[in-house]
Amino acid sequence: MTAVFYYIIYNPAAGGGSSIPIYKQVKAVLDQRHLAYAIKTSRYPGHTNVITKQIGDFNQREHPVLLVIGGDGTLNQAINGLAGTRQSEIPVAYVPAGSGNDFARGIGMSEDPMHALEQVLQATEAVTIDIGRFHERTRGESGYFVNNIGIGFDAAVVNAANRSDSKQLLNRLHLGKLTYLFHVVGMLMTRRPFPVAVYEKGVRHFFHRAYICTTTNIPYFGGGIRLYKPANPTDGKLDLVIVEWFNIVSWALAMIQLMRGKKPTSRATHIFHADKLTVETSSLEFGQMDGEEMGTRPFEIDFSMAKQKFWIDRSI
Numbered sequence: 001m002t003a004v005f006y007y008i009i010y011n012p013a014a015g016g017g018s019s020i021p022i023y024k025q026v027k028a029v030l031d032q033r034h035l036a037y038a039i040k041t042s043r044y045p046g047h048t049n050v051i052t053k054q055i056g057d058f059n060q061r062e063h064p065v066l067l068v069i070g071g072d073g074t075l076n077q078a079i080n081g082l083a084g085t086r087q088s089e090i091p092v093a094y095v096p097a098g099s100g101n102d103f104a105r106g107i108g109m110s111e112d113p114m115h116a117l118e119q120v121l122q123a124t125e126a127v128t129i130d131i132g133r134f135h136e137r138t139r140g141e142s143g144y145f146v147n148n149i150g151i152g153f154d155a156a157v158v159n160a161a162n163r164s165d166s167k168q169l170l171n172r173l174h175l176g177k178l179t180y181l182f183h184v185v186g187m188l189m190t191r192r193p194f195p196v197a198v199y200e201k202g203v204r205h206f207f208h209r210a211y212i213c214t215t216t217n218i219p220y221f222g223g224g225i226r227l228y229k230p231a232n233p234t235d236g237k238l239d240l241v242i243v244e245w246f247n248i249v250s251w252a253l254a255m256i257q258l259m260r261g262k263k264p265t266s267r268a269t270h271i272f273h274a275d276k277l278t279v280e281t282s283s284l285e286f287g288q289m290d291g292e293e294m295g296t297r298p299f300e301i302d303f304s305m306a307k308q309k310f311w312i313d314r315s316i
């Protein structure tokens with residue numbers, strides 16, 4: 001078996017601090033098994049990105065693996081930090097320790113951190129998994145996402161959840177998954193539908209009353225809420241899910257159909273399955289990427305696919 005060197009990248013703020021005991025357990029297991037590692041703690045928001053850039057540019061170890069302990073946001077930052085470095089091919093391993101952990105769920109790895117660690121430690125080779133790439137035209141910014149980029153309702157929910165005290169409280173009660181669900185009702189009272197233009201293969205599609213406009217790599221968003229069951233992180237394609245708002249009943253029925261994993265038949269639901277897409281909004285809307293706030297603005301985003309090496313054995 002290859003003797004791997006683990007760079008542990010650990011976010012003590014993930015899961016409202018519930019990552020701390022998980023980190024301690026991971027460390028204990030690595031010590032017990034005499035595995036080689038170095039610990040890099042994220043000291044402030046965005047630090048993970050800086051740490052992984054340094055590792056990607058300056059690593060001198062043989063067989064390095066980045067072992068991320070945190071939530072989807074930490075994983076997102078690790079992957080974006082590593083991209084474009086001299087050793088961007090370093091595989092990424094992951095122990096879910098956030099509030100939502102949609103990526104773990106979405107790629108079929110264990111959501112139990114210690115079982116997930118076993119899936120990492122038993123891996124013998126890197127596996128390639130799709131990730132999404134975005135280019136935001138208005139800002140000239142590009143990057144990667146592991147789960148989804150949402151404009152509109154889900155992003156407004158993320159924004160409200162991240163700013164409220166309930167996220168901390170629910171995390172303390174080990175109910176972190178409910179964080180986003182908790183804010184759905186509040187947002188339903190305040191959000192308005194907005195126009196979206198989608199470009200696919202040179203054809204423009206226009207939706208007057210979009211409410212959800214989420215480009216996804218995996219079936220889940222918002223901490224385990226099923227958005228689109230067929231979304232598959234190994235098929236080389238992204239799925240754009242648009243749900244329009246005609247009235248609350250049609251919207252709720254469309255959402256229930258999606259969440260139950262049924263084939264969407266509602267006239268409110270529109271799915272694009274493509275390796276390249278452009279999404280344009282003209283009104284001020286919230287954006288979210290992997291559960292992190294993107295701010296509020298009109299968005300013009302080109303989406304495409306990329307591949308990322310992961311160090312995970314999902315068969316155990």
Ligand SMILES: Nc1ncnc2c1ncn2[C@@H]1O[C@H](COP(=O)(O)OP(=O)(O)OP(=O)(O)O)[C@@H](O)[C@H]1O
Nearest residue numbers: 015042043044045046071072073074098099100101
């Ligand atoms: N030392 C730190 N103090 C405060 N925030 C930090 C620190 N290190 C990283 N962060 C920030 O913590 C935020 C949350 O991380 P993450 O998304 O991994 O956890 P989560 O929100 O609990 O999980 P999930 O996204 O799976 O719901 C990220 O925006 C990250 O930048």
